Amino acid sequence: MYIYFEEDGAFKAGTVLSQAGSAYQVELTTGRRTKIKASHVFFSFESPSAAELIAAIPAAAEELDPAFLWEAAPADEFTFLELAAEYWGEGASPVEKAALLTTLHANPVYFYRKGRGAYRKAPADILAKALEALERKRRQEEQKKAWTKEMVEGRLPEPIARQALMLLIAPDRNSIEWKAFSDAAAEARLTPLRLMLQLGGIASPWRWHVDSFYAMNFPRGRGFPDNLPKPPANDWSELPLADVEAFSIDDSETTEIDDAASVVHLDGGVTRVGIHIAAPALMITRGSPLDEVAKTRMSTVYAPGLKTTMLPEDWIKAASLDEGVTVPCLSLYAWVKDDTYAVEKTETRLERIALKANLRYDKIDALVTEEAIQNQTLDIPFAHEICWLWHFAKVLQHGREEVRGRPEPVGRVDWFFALEGEGENAVIRVKGRRRGAPLDLLVAELMIFANSTWGLWLEEHDTPGIYRSQRMGRVRMSTSPGPHDGLGVLRYAWSTSPLRRYVDLVNQRQMITALRGEPPAYARNDVDLFTIVSSFENIYSLYGDFQTRMERYWSLRWILQEGLKEIEAIVVKGDLVRIDGLPFMQRVPGLPEDLERGRKVRLRILGCDLVDLVMDAQLIGVLDESLSPGEESGLEEELAEAAAEAESEDAVKAEAHEEAHEEAHEAPASSAS
Structure with a gap:
């Protein structure tokens, strides 16, 4: 005797070797012997053999139409044997019974299982929806296979082309487009990116690198919202006008001119050095629509041939220290002894400034050599001031080196690209700027001096700020003051690039409120201040x-x-x-x-x-x-940078001169200052 039964969720047939009470000892068609409870047996039969029954079931089940069975099935719960008798009469063969059971079990859309061998047909309305979903799934599967075939053959279906970038950076892995694309990549033995490039969905590697970055970091586009307000029409006449002839040093491509310097010789062998920083914090209030945009961007983005500013062009123009324009600024004045270049005192002022000149690196850098300075043969605008400031910068650098316990590396060249033309087809020119060159040193040391002085100033005025510190080789940004060993300064707070970095804008807000005797824009326990620190580090690292x-x-x-x-x-x-x-x-x-x-x-x-x-x-x-x-x-710096990049650290700032270079200037479409 043979029996047809269920074991471990599968339907099987076997030869009965013995029966003891409610259990059978059965030999399966594979030769394995097992014990089966009588409650798991659907029916017994004498012929055909178990193996012949199993072999005949697929063909017999193929002839059964589940839709017709649904029509024929009783409205109430039924067993497969009852439906078999209704369908074939009382003489249904073992193969027919097994085929019917297999069909009922394999079509849960039509029949709900209510127990072993028992079923109930699905309600008509639910069945209609389920069949519609099945048909939709079938059509999608056919479409997926067709799209996959097209891509393997070298053609990109238009629906996939429309999603080309998002399929690579943020795919919906349940979508038919992604499944087809993924299958095609696997079949072509290519990464999804290389397949998309091969198919032309991404025009070129350059487009991929650029477009993927902006899609992930600027999902609303590089432009600014149309509803942002215009800069205030304020002449800032309530602020005193600085009695200085100040000049800036930047590259010709620089539009965000946020730092300048002045030199005024006083009586008694003292010179007053002015470091003047653009003051957009006077115009951009905390929580304003523009402030929210700037806080989202956190910084200007630089890359060869590309620049996406933190602030809109009209706001930059309103605050930038452009030649011949009177704008507000935050000034740091230092009274310096002419014989030793020692700083006697400093003072911070909120004032207006009418910049005398915007000097450009690319036009004067080659002329400003140590020999020309030492021999007093420098023949450029503000030559005397530049020479004096270079001597002052050398003393500042020496003082930092004594604290650091090692000299600044010299001679390293920062290479950058000057691109002639647009996009990926630009003609490439490689240029270099040697660190420690007079202009580089001068601007770097003035910015380090300002940021370190203002870091101490914030602390002395009990005003919260955002600091950069370095201990044991690790650079960190926080609201807690601490020394910066790499720079050799007691405190360091980024404050000199408020047009280009949000942290600088925040610190400037804090200084302005302190100067005016007002409560700080951010209290010490302000959650927003901690959020800014965290967000800035993450975003700045991505940039x-x-x-x-x-x-x-x-x-x-x-x-x-x-x-x-x-x-x-x-x-x-x-x-x-x-x-x-x-x-x-x-x-x-x-x-x-x-x-x-x-x-x-x-x-x-x-x-x-x-x-x-x-x-x-x-x-x-x-x-x-x-x-x-x-x-x-200088290779030690590069090694530190490379190691920190691997650890996702902000290593470009981990060593003193790299930070100095960052503070100094914006290299042509290359430096992330």
């Missing part, structure tokens, strides 16, 4: 990563543009090298482990991947040439 990524892109594009087959590199540590003359570092597997830091090597370029932004290279040979001791010390 920095984007700048680095685009510098790597343009480095590789320059190599391709120049058709280089070989290139020189400098060993940073182990197999990590910096390509000579480019802002590009990467590892070169197979580099000898015993190469000392600063050693130059020659590499053969095997390929440039503009998607993953890596250069495939192999070692040709080790050169006899090495970096000078001063240049080699």
Whole structure:
């Protein structure tokens, strides 16, 4: 005798070996023996054999139409045997019974299971909706397969093309578009990004790097809302006018001019140095519509050929320290002894300033050399003031170096790109600015001096602020004052770039309220202040990563543009090298482990991947040439930056001169100052 039964949720048939009470000892068609309770048995039969029954069920079930069975089934609950008798009569064969049971069980849309072998047909209205959903799912599956086939064959379906970017950065993994695209990528053995590039959904690697960044970080677009108010029509005549002839030093492309300097020689061998910072905090109140936008952006975004400002152009123009325009500013004055360049006292003022001149790095940098300063042969506007400030800056730097316990690295060149043309087809020119050059040193030290002085000033006036500190090599931003070991200063609060960084704008608000004797804009326990710190660090790090990524892109594009087959590199540590003359570092597997830091090597370029932004290279040979001791010390900074990037730290600011460079100026479409 054979029985048809259920075991572990599956229907099976077997030969009865013995029966003891309500249990059977059964041998399955696989040869395995098992014990089956009588309550799990659907029916017994003498023929065909168990194996023949199992083999015949699929074909018999194929002939049964679940829709017709639903029509024939009783309105109330029924068993499969009752429906079999209704369908075939009392003489239904074992194969027919098993096929009917299989069909009922396999169609839960038509039949609800109410127990072992018992069912109830679905209500007509619910069945209609379920069948509609099944049909929709069937059509979607057919559509998915068709789209997948198209993409594998090299054609991009229009519905997927419309979602090309979002399918890569924020896909709805339950959507038919994503499923088809994912299946096509798997079948083509390509990553989704490379498949989309191959199909033309993303026009090029450059478009991917740029568009993906802005889609993720500026989901409403790079522009500003149309309903933002215009800058106030205030002449700020209530503020005193600074009696100075101030000048700024920036690149020609710079539009956000937020710092300037002045030099006034006084009686008694004392010179008054003025550091003048644009004051947008006077115009942008906390919680205003523009403030909310700026707080969302947190900073201006810089990358080669790209710039997205924190503030709208008309607001920048209203506050920027442009030549010949009178605007409000926050000024730090320092009285400095002419013989020692020692600072006797400082004073902070809220005032107006009429800037005398906007000097431009790219027009005067080559002329401002140490030799010209020492020999007093510098022939540019404000030559005397620049020479005097350079001597002052050297003393400031020396003082910081004594606190740091080590000198600032010199000789490192910051490479950047000047792009001629728009977008990815621009012609690339590589330019460099040597750290420690007179103008770089002058502006950097003045900004460090202002930020460190104002950091102490906020603390002395019991006014909360946002500080940057560094202890044990770790840079952190917080509302708690602390020393910055890397810079060699007691306190450091970013305050000199309020047109470009939200933290600076916040600190400026705090200083203005203190100067006016008003309650601070942000109290010490203000939750918003802590939120700003956290948000700024995260967003600023993302912007920095984007700048680095685009510098790597343009480095590789320059190599391709120049058709280089070989290139020189400098060993940073182990197999990590910096390509000579480019802002590009990467590892070169197979580099000898015993190469000392600063050693130059020659590499053969095997390929440039503009998607993953890596250069495939192999070692040709080790050169006899090495970096000078001063240049080699700069590699320590690069190594610290690379290590901190890997740990998602804001490492570009971890060393003193890098922070100084950040504060100093905006390099042409490259520096994230």
